[in-house]
Structures are given as structure tokens and as C-alpha cells.
Amino acid sequence: MAPGTTLPVDIPTNHTCDIDDRFLYLVVPVGYSVIFILGLLSNLVALCIFFLKSSTLSITVYMKNLVIADLLLVLCLPIRIYYHNKEGPFFLCRMVGISFYVSMYASIVFLSLISLDRYLKIIKPVQVFRIHRAEWSRKTACIVWAVFACSTFLLLLCEKGTEPCDKICFHFHRKRPAGGAINLVVVALFFILFLVFVCFYGTIGAKLSTMTLGGSDLQARSRKKKIVVRTYVVPAIFTLCFFPYHVVRVPYILSQMDVIMDVSIQQQLHMANELMLILSAVNSCLDPVIYFFLCSAFRKTVRCAVQGRCKLSMNERAVSFNRSANEF
Template identity: 25%
Template sequence: MDATDLPSTVSWTMPEDSTHVSIVPHWTRTEEDTNTTSILVSCPMEPKHISIAIVLCMILLLGLLLNIFSVWVFMRRMPKWKPGTILQFHLAVSDAAICPLAPFIMVYFAKGGNWPFGNFMCRLKIALLTTHFYGSILFLTLISVYRYVSVVYHRQDSRLKQKDFVKKLCAGVWLFVLVKGAVCAALIGESTVGNQTVCLNIHQTNNINVYFAMNLIFFIPGFLVPFSISLYCYIRLARSVSTINICHQKGKRIKSKSYKMVAICLVIFGLCFLPMNVVRTVVVVVKKYFSGNCDLLSKVETAYYVSWVLSSANCCLDPLIYCFSSENFTKAVRSSLRKIGVRIQTPQEDSAGRGQQENNVVAHYPTWDITDERT
């Protein structure tokens, strides 16, 4: 029997008198020309462990609380905004945008990968995920560039130090990611695989070419270039911070907080965004060129969902950046917490009685130190 004798589709069946799955390959036949035929094998969908959905939803719900609180602090407790404040505010909004998806994702996983909410909600989910993912990357990159310019070139004028210019940059980022999200939502929607309705799933064979092209287009400009820029900026920033005089308590505190801030930013890129981009690339390559290797496809699919959980964790990590990069934000948070009866003892308050001479002894840097930036 040659390829032309194969049926175009064969479903997976389970005999009623057996507890084992009787697997019949699902063949999809694509005519390349009049003389050749390529055959793509579709593997059965396997439900993922519910723990993935539980952890993901917990992260998104925690991220929602943290970012709503952060947005509230920016809007209500910090009336005077500087360029750094503007960038951090837009990052918080970008993080909060994905969090309402938590209940929908939980139901999706709980139903074994069956999407019950319709095509419109599927496309909305895709648009929000895309907007959040690339919006967070770009705003983090702008924050790293702004901090680099503010510290390394603090005596020079720069357009990044102008609020109007930064607002235009943020508007441009939002326009870019919203258009990207809309394009992704227009190209990809829900589809039926076997007897299940799926949304943004690698088993959507009809979308594999779209997935492959989108990943290729988005990977370099959407992740690799921003990550390289951020890495360069933070390396230079760390070198500048290393020159701070640590003979006094304030110098030690500034240096410690600055290194923590740099570490958090690099962890966000390395832990949250790098695995997702790498694993997603592997997934689309395996699905497109090795679709018959069901065991390999199942493993990379699991890795994809794990990387998805990691990428969502940036919603919870980004608020740490606000605390380490802006003393004004930290003070506003402490003030807000005191109003509800929560008091946080800070190292600054703990060492307040040790003398005031350390307040003016940070060598090489003026009082706008990089952990404050007067944002």
C-alpha cells in the first residue's frame, strides 16, 4: 500500500471491552505537487498534570494583587513622577493585564485541555498573552537603558531624562505590542483536535506553519535584541556601582541594593523569558519536522507549559524592581501599609540613631544615587 491509499484522517479509538487504548495513527495528507505526497503524523493529546494549572493560577493571582497595589501606589501615593516612574508604571500595567486570565486557564487545564469559552475568548487570551509577554520585555529593556543612562552618564543631558519623550516611548511600545497581539489573535484561534476544542495548543496541526513563522519573526527582535541590550546596560551599571565608597553605612546600603536590583532584573530575563523563547522554538521545530515522534513531542509540550509558568512569574518579581530602584516607591508602600496597621522596620530606620554623618559621604556619586533616581 502506498501513501495515496492512506485515508486522510483516522481517529483514535478505545474499544469498549478493553482498558487499554487502541491507537490508530491519524494521517494528514498534503499534496506538494502532482507526483509527491508528504504525510504528517498527529500524536494523541495527553492531559497535563493539574499541578501546572494550580501553580500558574496562584502566580497569576498573586501577580494581580501585587501589580494592582503597585499601580495604586504609583497613581495615588506618588504625585510627582519622573521618567523612571513612568516606565515602572507601564510595566506594572503590562503585568496586570495577563492576570485576569487565571480562572480561564484553570478551567482549561481542569477539563483536560478542552477550551469551553468560545473562539472570541480564545483570541482574547492569545492577544493578552502576547501583549503582556512582549510588553514586559520591552518595558524592562527601557528601564535598564534609562537606569544605565541616568547613572553612567548622569552629568550629561539625554532625551530619556525628559518625561514627554519617555511618554512617547511608552505609547510606541503599547502600540507595537497591541498590534502584535491583534495580529496573533487574528491568525490563531480555537480549533478542533479529535473530539476536543483547543486554544493555543501545539496539536493544532493547521496552525503549525503560522506558529513556526511567528516564532521566527518574534524571537530575534522580540527577545534576543532586548535581552542583549539589557545585559549590556546592567554589566556597565554594575561596573559603575562598584566604584561607590563603602567605608560608610549608606555606601554599603546603596551598593547592596543596587546589586540586588541588577540581579533581579537579570533573573527575570534569564528565568522568566529565556526558557519560554527557547522551549517554544524547540516545540515548533519538533512539531513541524518531527511530528511522528510522539514521545519527544509530549516531553517538549510539558517543558513548554513549565516555561509558561516560569514566564508568568515575572508578574510577581517585577514589583521587587520598583522597591530596589526607587526609594520614593518604597516610602509610599511603607506609608500605605502603616495606614492599615502594618509597620515594616527598615534598615534605614534601624540605623537612624547611629548618626547623621553618613548621609553625605557616598563618594563619587551625588545624592540622586541609583537606587533612588528621584523617580
């Protein structure tokens, strides 16, 4: 060897992912399994009830689409369970991962449209807005799905990551600045939507407090209490399922972009993100509760089924759906 020649030094490279699942290794599959069973059964029942007879109500159109979004999310869960903490086919994992989030945000959008529909009917009960027409609602739903379909196609074009964690399905994946910025914008839009929710239901609460419902007797007070309960079911479920996830989402995205570089903090944020993601998926099991409270036909059909005396005819169902227009 010639004088002055240096030996090549092997630079150690990390071929393993520094972020692990720890107790999530059991919690995530078990949690998603329970959600899959309950969500599949409850939404299949809702699907059968809503599609037995067409309705002329805008809110029913949004509920039908909400059922479809929840079913799509639930059907993603078996793949997420099977490939949890494993390497899997890149395209399959990406497709299922994108479909999961698209379904979740579709649910958020349709819950928002349901809330807007209820807000206008309670605050402006005499006026008939375009949003209250079933034809307009169907067009709106088509636009929503078209936007999400285009988003899915664009996201599928993203290149495969090269980091060790990127090889594991549904795990902690590094994000480039552009991808991280898009995710942060989506989170910001959610918080804006949440503030609109607060304004809507604050106004609705003020309106309900002035309602007399025909008198001050016990029956009137009982009916008013039921109206209040039914009105706040939507924001309660919306807040419980989606708000915690999006609070955790901000620092989690920053850790994916390496703005937060401490591995121990990244580990904690990964675990918090996965737990809150399970909570957001619980929404698919709770949405049928919304149908039960806001749709009289759904409520009557479920009660008939529980009592074993489903005698509601198709015509009666149609009348019941139409009565739901003025139901709080």
C-alpha cells in the same frame, strides 16, 4: 458487482489529539491560580501607589505601564484555568491567548526600557538624554502599545486550525511555515535583547566596582552593597522568568511546524513549554519587587502600610518620586 471492481477502503483518521497534558492537568491550573491571586493583589497595590500622584520621572512612566501589562496578563489567567485542556469558544480562546502573550512581551519591552534608563543614569550621570524626559517616555509607551494592538488585530485574523489538537484551548497547536517563522523571529529578537541586557549590566557592574561613595568606611561599603543589589534585581528577574521559556520555545515551535515529527518528543516539548510558560507568568508577581527596590516612594508607602502608619502626604510622595531619579 462487476469483475475488477474494488471495495472502498475506509482510511482511518485520527480524531483525537495525540498530545496530552498528563500531570500538567493539575499543575497548570494550580500554578496559574497562585499567580493570579498574588499577581492581582500585588499589582493592584502598585497601581494605587503609582497613580496617586503624577510623576515627572521617565522610569516611573515605564513602571506604570509595566503594572498595566502585568495586570492584563493576570486577568487572562482565570480563562486559561477554566478552559485548560478543554474545547472552548474559538474567538475567546484566541483573544485570551493572544492577550496573554502580548502582555508578556509588553512586560519584556518595559523592563528593557527601565534597564536602558538605569544604564544611562549610572554610566552617564551628568548627561540628560531624551529618554529621561517623562513626555518622551509617555510617547514611547504609546508607540509600544500601538504596535502590540496592531499585532493583536492581525493575529485575530488568522484562520482556525483543523487539527484535533487545535480544537483544545491553550494547547499544542500546529503552525504553518509563515506563523512558525514569525514566532522564531520573535524568539531571536528576545535573545538579541538578552545579549544587550548582559552588555548593559556588565558595564554597570564595572562602573559600580570603581565607585567609592565618599570613602572606605563601613557605611560607604554598606551603601555600595545596597546599590549593587538594587541594580541587579531587574536582570535577575528578567533572566529567571523569560530566558528558560525562550530556550524551550525554539524546539517547541519546530515541533509545531512538524520539523520535529516524533510524537514522543512533541509530547515532552509541550510539557516543558507549559512549565516554562508558568515560570514566565511568575514575572507578574515579581515585578513589584523591582518597584520596591528602584522607587523610593513605592518603598516608603509599602513600609508605611506594613507598619500601619501611612502618613505620607501627596506632596511628600511627589518629592519622593522625584528623588528616585538619582537613586540606584
